[in-house]
Amino acid sequence: MKEIILLKSGEIALKGLNRTSFEELLVRNLRRRLRGLGDFSFSQAQSTTYVTPPSGVDMEDVLEYVGKLFGVAAYTRACAVEKSFDALAAAAPVYLKDQLSRARTFKVEAKRSDKSFPMKSPEICRELGAVLLEHFPHLKVDVNSPEVLVMAEVREHAAYLHAGQTPGAGGLPVGSSGKGTLLISGGIDSPVAGWMMARRGIELTAVHFESPPYTSERAREKVLMLLGKLVPWCGYIRCHVVPLTRVQEIIRDTCPEEYFTLLLRRFMMRLAERAARADGCGALITGESVGQVASQTMAALGVTDAAVSLPVFRPLIGMDKLEIIARARQIDTYETSILPYEDCCTVFTPRHPRTRPQLSTVEDIESRLAVQELEDEAFSGMHDVLVRG
Ligand code: ATP
Numbered sequence: 292m293k294e295i296i297l298l299k300s301g302e303i304a305l306k307g308l309n310r311t312s313f314e315e316l317l318v319r320n321l322r323r324r325l326r327g328l329g330d331f332s333f334s335q336a337q338s339t340t341y342v343t344p345p346s347g348v349d350m351e352d353v354l355e356y357v358g359k360l361f362g363v364a365a366y367t368r369a370c371a372v373e374k375s376f377d378a379l380a381a382a383a384p385v386y387l388k389d390q391l392s393r394a395r396t397f398k399v400e401a402k403r404s405d406k407s408f409p410m411k412s413p414e415i416c417r418e419l420g421a422v423l424l425e426h427f428p429h430l431k432v433d434v435n436s437p438e439v440l441v442m443a444e445v446r447e448h449a450a451y452l453h454a455g456q457t458p459g460a461g462g463l464p465v466g467s468s469g470k471g472t473l474l475i476s477g478g479i480d481s482p483v484a485g486w487m488m489a490r491r492g493i494e495l496t497a498v499h500f501e502s503p504p505y506t507s508e509r510a511r512e513k514v515l516m517l518l519g520k521l522v523p524w525c526g527y528i529r530c531h532v533v534p535l536t537r538v539q540e541i542i543r544d545t546c547p548e549e550y551f552t553l554l555l556r557r558f559m560m561r562l563a564e565r566a567a568r569a570d571g572c573g574a575l576i577t578g579e580s581v582g583q584v585a586s587q588t589m590a591a592l593g594v595t596d597a598a599v600s601l602p603v604f605r606p607l608i609g610m611d612k613l614e615i616i617a618r619a620r621q622i623d624t625y626e627t628s629i630l631p632y633e634d635c636c637t638v639f640t641p642r643h644p645r646t647r648p649q650l651s652t653v654e655d656i657e658s659r660l661a662v663q664e665l666e667d668e669a670f671s672g673m674h675d676v677l678v679r680g
């Protein structure tokens with residue numbers, strides 16, 4: 292029996308004239324992900340993508356990738372048969388045997404986009420329902436909330452049978468909203484922030500700041516591991532690792548303690564912006580959330596934003612920590628995030644950070660630092676790692 296996968300591309304369908312390019316991007320992303328599993332073929336019609344696997348491939352492996360593909364509203368494996376009622380009637384009891392033997396109630400729904408098919412949808416439902424009742428006499432029809440929804444779709448090239456759909460990863464195909472630079476620490480929040488923006492179609496590059504010897508090799512590896520967890524959703528991610536030791540030492544030695552974190556964050560933003568522009572990225576992405584820590588009060592975020600001119604996307608801004616943790620668990624970054632390595636933000640932390648900083652005061656302090664020189668030095672110490680998962 293020939294099995295394929297159907298992908299329904301929900302929100303993409305709303306995109307009017309852009310729809311074709313969105314769907315092409317969806318297929319391109321999927322093709323890349325599946326490359327290691329063999330030679331797949333793809334076709335598209337009516338907001339549905341048909342993925343035909345090579346023979347011998349493990350469908351569970353394929354579904355694992357498909358479930359992480361942004362732009363997919365729902366997906367299902369389906370059996371492809373010749374376009375005749377007899378073929379549907381012969382295949383259905385065999386292909387759906389497992390689900391139907393276990394269920395108590397079912398319903399058949401039919402879709403007929405090929406209007407030349409001799410039976411209309413209600414007739415297909417009725418007749419196929421009768422065939423299934425004959426094979427599985429314990430079943431009852433429940434039109435309102437069936438345990439198994441049997442779908443028979445008669446389309447252009449073939450007819451397809453499946454038993455309902457699984458919700459997909461949602462969102463938009465990665466790349467359809469341009470590129471953005473994720474500021475990633477080893478914490479819980481920033482990987483989630485990157486995942487959320489990737490789901491909105493943003494292709495990610497990443498910047499990570501470290502302060503050796505105050506931060507360790509293992510702290511950096513943890514960050515690369517976190518990015519690796521995002522790769523199945525986002526594709527390969529290039530990470531720029533930037534040394535901030537000198538910047539931090541200068542701040543520690545010459546600036547008022549309550550401004551340490553804020554000054555550091557502005558350096559981070561400016562350096563990230565520089566990397567972003569070099570990568571052709573149109574936004575910075577951070578894991579900040581209002582009120583979470585002193586550097587995330589409204590005033591502090593304002594002072595941070597004022598350091599850059601690119602838009603700063605903070606998808607977690609209105610989320611509670613528990614919601615962020617739930618998402619981190621779902622995308623499997625949580626266990627890595629809680630490994631106990633230091634971040635450069637936690638080196639030289641002030642005892643009483645400013646929660647209502649004035650931009651003019653911060654700018655005044657910065658005017659006494661050799662900001663440009665320090666940035667050039669940090670930037671020239673940057674090195675890149677391509678994370679492939
Ligand atoms: P996270 O859990 O993501 O570390 P956090 O709540 O600990 O966030 P901060 O440490 O204040 O908050 O950092 C706020 C944001 O700044 C992070 O979400 C991240 O986007 C960015 N950031 C912090 N430290 C680094 C770093 N070492 N390299 C790159 N970005 C960083």
Ligand code: MG
Nearest residue numbers: 476478634636
């Ligand atoms: Mg942090």
